[in-house]
Amino acid sequence: MRHLLLTAARRLAAPLFPDLDPLVNPAKFASAPGRDYDSAPFRPVSAGTPGRASGRSTAATTQGASGQRRDSGRHVPGTHFDEVRMSHRTPILRAGSLSKGLALAGLLLFAGFGHAEDDDFEFAQALAGRGYSDLAEEQFQKILSDPKRKASEKAEGTYGLALLKRRDAVLAAREEREKLRKKLGDVLAIFQQAEDSLASFITGNPTHARILEAKLDRSKLISERAEYINKSIRNGWVPGDVTEADLRKQVAEGFDTSIDLLKALEDPARSKLERCSPGTPEYRTAEDELGLVWLSRIAALYGKGAALPPGDTSGIAALNQVLAEIDEFMWLFDGTVRGLWAFHYSGLANWKLDKPKDAMRDIRDAATALTEGDGVPAGRPITMMSYDYMATIAIDAANRHGDEYIGTALKAFDKLPSAWPSFMEDRFGQMAALAHARVLDHTGRSDEAISLVQKVIKKAKENTTYMDRPAGTVLGEMLSHGGSGADLDPALLKTIAKSKWSDADYSGAIRAYQSVIQASTGDSKRMNDFGWDAWDMIGRCYGLQERWYEAYLAFDMIEQGFMSDQTNEKLIEMTDETGFSRAATIDQLARRTTDKARAKHYADLSKRLVEEFTERHPNSPRNVGADLAKAAGILKEAKQLLRAGDTAAAQSKFSAAQSELKSIDRTSTSIDLVDAQSIECDFYLARMSKDAAKMNAAVDGFIKWLAVQRKPVVDSGVRRARATGKNLCLVSLLKGYALIPDMTADAPAKKVAYADLIKAIDKWGAQFLDVVSRGQLTLDQWRVEALIGTGEVSKADELASKNIRESPESVNGPFLAAIVANALEKEAKVRLEKGDTTGYQNLMLRCARLREYAVLEPAKRKGVTPSPGAFVSLGNTFREAGDFAKAEEYLRLAQAGYVAAGNEDQARALLVELIGLLIDQGKFAEAITDLEALLVPVEADRAGILERLGRDDQLTNVEVKKMTQTKMSKNRRVLDVLSRAYLQAARDDKDLVRCINLCGLLRFAHPKDEKHDVKYIEYTVRLASAYFKFGVDYGQPDAFKNVVKLIQNGIVTPGLLETYGERVPGSKQKLTELLNASKNR
């Protein structure tokens, strides 16, 4: 079991590559002079402290500010003293207090004002760090597309986007949950994309201010990829088509590449330092850079050594090199936070080399060198991580060598609270506390260990550090092998159980609730406060797993408790419901058992249990009186009819049910529920008639019911009726608000209805969640729809994205993505109409990504391939968004799908779309050649036809008739795309004339009943544009006259131009511009 703890601990422990940012990454913080970052010596070198380094530090002190060269040829630090501070660039985003609103407000704030480019970049990074990748992407895109920025500033946007890709890769690599984990190949593909992006930025911006960061990020990414492959081998995630040997080779090669890249940075940094005079600002900058790069390489060397199998010679060599280099490193960086990191790696390297004494010495030094009183917050994370690793190393050494290191570790942990009084306030300190608990548990002090873990859980929940989950896992493992003497807090155990319930880990929740029961058994107060509810939850968990008999057994335990003490208030109230569940579960079992004899046995048992329930719990709302029974029966029938689609019959039944309900005596103990159900009938009637006014009345009815101040009563029957009525009203009123917009035709009124829905969710949402299991998904869906309805599309997008991110398996995800995508597309068209092409493209890109998810995810879940039509839709969307690579990818998939389905015509048609992409990418020559070949397949005819089309715009009727009767004209899409290509290419006057002629043909051949539709409008705009361009480029005044004639004479009907603008965004503006410009020629 200790091994399990070690395993759990390894999962908890800091990742192999502790994030050096922002502790030791000066480039981010020192890009402008005057920043308050430095390489962080945390004590004055002049202080001359005792200890192992005393000799050297004294020497350093006597050397003064200028520093002197040592015999080794290395510089020593000057006697400057600075304090390391975190970057002050993220004050608007404080841990634990960030709300979406704040983030958006911050975003808007920054969008509205001019400010330093660093702010935007770091703001975007902070958003990404908080998990708001979409907002971060939006921010980086803004930087990239801002016309006011210089190229180097825009390049930051590219770098930022590359970092987001890197983040995606790292997150994918870290995911270990079986259901959410991506396949090895897919994760590696994400890594590749990230690396390509970074490499592209590096190649394209060799002198950029962030080039060092980018190179470091790239090498770190390569190491992370190697580490991920190693983890995959360890966990057995190796697919069948690749060998472990191949993967191990990739691991080694990956680390080697990373190390080489870092070496290539380090050598010039070292040379630069040696050229600087100690004590100067240039020296400090050069030292910073060298320290950063060097430490990164040490980390990569360690990574290699740790990843390769024990005994591997190159792995051992790497670890030995780590030790040798750290010795050198410390000459420059002793007494700094970087020095702590170095000691940390020294400890790890010695551990991997199976030198526990040296390992413990170094890791303990790293853990205990700093105290909170030193005022070096940058040193906190590494200190706590070192404590964590100290525990791991001590336990491992104890298992293999002896217990002496356990004593060392315990002594160090004993001093932790006094050294860092606030250590439990953040996740790093809580991680150290869990490490302490592991050591205690190893020494048999399980009770103390369990107490400590419970403290961590409590603190983690208070501070929202999310360490309660891993701590809960550790606690569960400790409880399974000991700690029976520990005073277990059932409240804490309950929170662990609840989180497993929320994660839908029902097996885990059952076991956790069992521990609640164990902690409560023998204490009647605890049983009332926690134990009986735990049995109830166990029953529900089994029910959700469709383990009906097991669920029955759990509910039966509660019933037996009630039967043995019928004065227990808690059990009296509970069993009004659980007594019913007890019977209902056997009823379920009876329905699902295929063996007839057995099914009858369960049906008989269910009947008996119902009789017992009726007899024992007469006041339960489930046990309605005869008068209520009739109304309840009619209501049930009405709902069944509605489900079956027989609306007319259902309406009649609901009316009948309502009459029956209204006839019930007002003195009935269930009258509150009766009233609620009566309003429920109004709700259903309004729903079926799609009458918004009636639905509003029903909603008002529910609200009035909830607003009534009812006197408290003792009678449990009345209390249960009120509780059931309240739940009914809460759920139904929100449903009503959600239905009203669809029942409202008037656009302004619809918008108001959506706004009302949002207000209702804000007001009643929390109570709704108490009643409806997994109700958050429903609320989020309603809210997304309402936000779209009120025009707050970006908020809708954000909420949908959050939903998808946090509940990746939810059925809601694709649906929400689809509706948000549609909304974004509409908004994009509005932007286009206003001439904001950048805004249009950004929104279309976002739309494309969401639509991609909406299309691919359901198919993936079902294990099927999306239809070719779906791929075409995606391709076109990405094309509109300007992502031609993606567009091509999906159009080709569509083409393959059509071919596989034997639909050659559609497959051929897609060829034209693919050629269209060439045009979008400016590859005119290639596109035009292909299109001309499609237009006139017979080569011998092609030249002649093209020559005629390019000669002049005076096609005769005969020529036009001939052309429209040929196959050529029937291929309208080719004509369409080709005419667009000619216009955009405009290589010569012939291109423009061909465009004019083809547009003319298209307009001529356009079906009369579809005149002024989208395509016709496009042809018209194109024709006008071609004439105008011809006039401008070739000095042809007649061309302008043609423009005027075309527009002024062709679009004469009042409002037609408006209609054009509505149908084809931007067309009205374009035609107006052309007309005005042509008139002035």
Add this chain to the structure above:
Amino acid sequence: MSSISRQRVPMALGVATLAATVLALPLAPTACAAQDAPTDTIVYVDGGARKTRAGVVIDSATYDEVKFKAGGRSSTMSGTQILEIQWGDAPREYGPAWRSLNARDGEAARRNFDACLGALAAGVVERDWVKEYANIGLGEAYLMLAAQDSANLSKASAAFELGLKANAKSLLLDRALKGLAEAALAAKKGPDALKHADRLLGEGKKARRPSWELDAYFLRAKVHTAGGNASGASQAYADAERLAAQQAGSAKNPADRTRFESIRRTAAAAGGWVLLDTALASKSSADFDKARLFFQGLPAKFGKVPEILSAVENAMGVIKLSGGDAHAALEHFQKSEVLYFSVSSEVARSLYYQAQAWDQLGDTEQKGARIRDLKQYYPKSEWARKVN
């Protein structure tokens, strides 16, 4: 705050120098060396409380008594009080060796115990206790490794014998004899296994260690079961139950009483499983009836405690399952799992048999789910090993 530079060479040199000095000393103890000789620690029970006596030098340790010197004076302590001896001159591999055994890492345990014996042979450790303790530990390591290679069985036996040869009245006698019995049983040498079990029984009586006697009875039962001697097994369990009842009755402290009561219940239930195994083999309704009545009588005899009730439910389930009534069997198994969740051994058994029942009903999904739960939550149980 201490400096953390890298000036470690002087310290390292110091340690090396000290080591060299130690190694250079003559091996014969001198007055100075005696003062510097490592001391032992005795962990013992006194008045129901766990205590330690450190700073002693043990002269001899048998199950009768432990003789030691402390502060120049000789003393003895009754063997029955002894819980553990921590040898001061233990080779560094000694602690890790036992921990490896506890962690069921046979290879690491073997390696470490071999190293301990190597240290003895090299003269690094002088006292003979190593021969006794390390060999017995080595025997257990080989026994573990025999699961992969049965050739280790004879090595196990040889190691145990060497350990007992070093001290025929070892404090670890029970482990050695149990080990010998297990090795013989695994080598299908039932009579030899029985001999060792019987020897353990005799020594247990001599050493006034009822726990050894109980172990011996359980061993006998195991040997008889393996040999198909159901009545012999039943008798052995009955003997264990009787002895445990006696000990529970005469126990001076509640912890011992609880422990013996639990052993009594375990023995009783085990006797029932023998009857049930017989019935499963014979398929005779009379045998099934006998087993059923036995289990159904347990609560009245031992109380309606989870250990007993869960065993009864599981047993009833097995009987139903063998009769082809998988549905009824499931109900029993599910009761054992849901109601008596604190008895992990029975919950594991329940999950195993639930999988069998679902298999009989043709529901592979439920079967798979139960096996997954068994492997995830009870990975070290014999039932998880069975499905592996």
